[in-house]
Amino acid sequence: MEIASEWMEIKTERFVKVKSKLKILASQKDYMKVTVDRKEGDFFVMVPATGEKFNLPVSQYPNLKEGDVLDISESEISSATEEAKARINNARKGLNKIDL
């Protein structure tokens, strides 16, 4: 999986912080996907694929932005954003669209 360049700056210790939170939430899973839902004040609100949302301080993760999907494994943080966009856009094709 390609590592997004903007995340290369995420320091190892910060990565561990993120991962440790997700490890708790993910329980037995080897990895976790989590999305930046929004910036709220001084925090990013993070929504994992499963489990409870949590906040990350913006100051520690200046390169994150709304909509980023992080795929966090033992060894790396990679981007799953494009994959999520494609999947969701595909799902939206099944919407029962009407015009008002």
Add this chain to the structure above:
Amino acid sequence: MLVDAGPGESGGKVVSYLRSQGVSTVDVIVATHPHEDHIGGMVDVLNNFNVGLYVDNGVTHTTSTYENLVNKLVDDQTPYAEVKAGKTIPFATGILISVISPTSISGDMNEDSIILKITDGTQTILLTGDSSLTPGDVQAQILKVPHHGSKHSSDSSYYRQVNPEVAVICVGRGNDFGHPSAQVIDNIEKAGASLFRTDNDGTVVISTDGNSWQVESSGMSSSSSKPSFQPIYQRTISPTPKPTQKSYTPFVAPVIVQPASAFVQNSQSSGSAPCNCAGPDLDCKDFSTRREAQACFDYCKSNGYGDCFRMDGDKDGKVCESKK
């Protein structure tokens, strides 16, 4: 019509509240924008009610929250419409629901929120999502304050333009983000609007007949860990020329059965009703004297209840005649 459904953890509360109001079908749902704190409760709502139409601004998100919502709408084949400024949302006769924003998508999810201007007779309600924009004529008696009252959501000029009589801040108690900001509260108070905030006031209910409005709030128990709509106190206000003083009215407890003599006592001291004609049922033994029973009978009869307690068996207009 439901506008936004709060965060995921509040979905159950929204469902409970709608059920408590006797709702079985939601004609229209409007999602102002796809942040989790606005659409998190949607799947719960869609799981529990028939929904006639789901409306949003067409902005997508990459969260599991949004993906689950889209999958639910697809599975149910719920009619879905994207709207921008200039559209109106079909609703009840006489109530105009205009979409006044966004005109186009800027990429800022908050500012791209759908803003609804709801007009019923002379009354206007502005529902802003998280947008601080003021497109066109935004004057409204009732304002849902933008973005939970966050620091940069609404300055003093915003309130000059909207000129609300009531401002409601939808915000979680003890949230991590410092909402609402003291500056926004100050702006609202300087604008002369009455402020309601859901963290303090609980459920806020706004009613209008098209000519006037009323706002009621019911505080929720802070000690209860379970969702509850049991009022702890009530606060009700109606239009007065720009109310500047607000008062909290203690919650009126449920009707407690009292002996009739208590009502008579009240009657003598304060001029209130000698008994409660609507119930509970009374008979002669509930009154200390015949005079008290007669007072109750006369009062109820003159108020259209007739001989509601069946104390005038011989129909001569005199009750409890064996009593002193």
